[in-house]
Amino acid sequence: MSRPAVAIVGAGPGAPDLLTLRAARALEQAEVLVWTDSLVNPQIAALAPRHCERIRTSSLTLEEVIAVVVERAVAGRRVVRLHDGDPCLYGALAEQICRLADAGIPVEVVPGISAYQATAACLGAELTIPGLVQTIVLSRAGGRTGVPDTESLPRLAALRASLCLYLSARHVEEVQAELLRHYPADTPVAIGYRVSWPDQWLSLVPLSEMARVSLERNLIRTTLYVVSPALTPPQDARSRLYSASHRHLFRGGTPEDDQPAAMPSCGSDASEGAAASLSP
Known part of the structure; x- marks a missing residue:
């Protein structure tokens, strides 16, 4: 047996x-x-x-x-x-x-749902916005474990993708300093502590405030950072897949229009409102 x-x-x-x-x-x-x-x-x-x-x-x-x-x-x-x-x-x-x-x-x-997925879902956010960002990077600060040189934070930040950082709260000041070399200071950052637990804390802040807020909350573990311009997408962001002009196997379309059409989406005001409702 x-x-x-x-x-x-x-x-x-x-x-x-x-x-x-x-x-x-x-x-x-x-x-x-x-x-x-x-x-x-x-x-x-x-x-x-x-x-x-x-x-x-x-x-x-x-x-x-x-x-x-x-x-x-x-x-x-x-x-x-x-x-x-x-x-x-x-x-x-x-x-x-x-x-x-x-x-x-x-x-x-x-497999299990990861914290970055739960965080994006809680914010009602998509991390891959057409014309803005199409890549999600899951990584961490070096710390005691270290990361390969080819995956150093400067290399990853240079992509300006949706960057999800695990196990990095203890190094948040140096992380923020490095990210500011590549992302604009007003890039939104979701800071999530124990997302989906009863004592969840989740807030959307500009990159320039990432370290200050983390230190004020004394966040040192079970914390995830999602750094992404997709958290405040432009109003005209739209997926080509669902555009009437996009033809595929299951739906016809018009070949003339290859540009994505405008579609209302969550702008900065809506995102700020969501962040306010998530922060105690």
């Missing part, structure tokens, strides 16, 4: 109802829950059955976590390794899979 696969499951940004159906099913079937208790909402861990063994990992090393997972999986128990957000982002996923593969244990990875 083959061993049950270990499920490495993304808990999403925090709210239990932002779990995927597959993640919820894995939790409901768990016999052992190995969960990131410092970052995952306890309400999500509570979805596992009462008889499920629960092991918190906030005080454990990766080696200790893997030892627990391997022991329980070899014993034939269904193990769920529950991560915050999406385990494919900053979750030591590759290391865990490699070690479990060495032990001959199959792994299923269940």
Whole structure:
């Protein structure tokens, strides 16, 4: 009889109802829950059955976590390794899979909604606006972990894309200084703390205020920055895909008009209003 696969499951940004159906099913079937208790909402861990063994990992090393997972999986128990957000982002996923593969244990990875998606959704914002920005970059400040030279913040900021920075609040002053070399000072920045949790704090500020606001709020962890001109898009922004002039397999169109048509969208006033309603 083959061993049950270990499920490495993304808990999403925090709210239990932002779990995927597959993640919820894995939790409901768990016999052992190995969960990131410092970052995952306890309400999500509570979805596992009462008889499920629960092991918190906030005080454990990766080696200790893997030892627990391997022991329980070899014993034939269904193990769920529950991560915050999406385990494919900053979750030591590759290391865990490699070690479990060495032990001959199959792994299923269940993705989760990431904080940048929850933040954009909460703001009612699109991060890819036609004619303005079409690229989303997910990265982090160097810190103790460091980043490759080819992915340094100056290189990424030079793109002036929608830049989502994780694990960077402790370095916010140097991050802001570097970003100001490439983005205009009034570029909107969404600062999100524990987005989708009951104590969520989310505010839209100009780049020039990013560090000051973060320091005033004493934000040092579970904080995401989304830096993007798309957060205050121009009034005439419109997708070509839904334009009457755009022909494709399922809809005809007129070939004369290749320019995107104007469409009302959230301007700066609307964005400022949204930010005011999100800030305490």
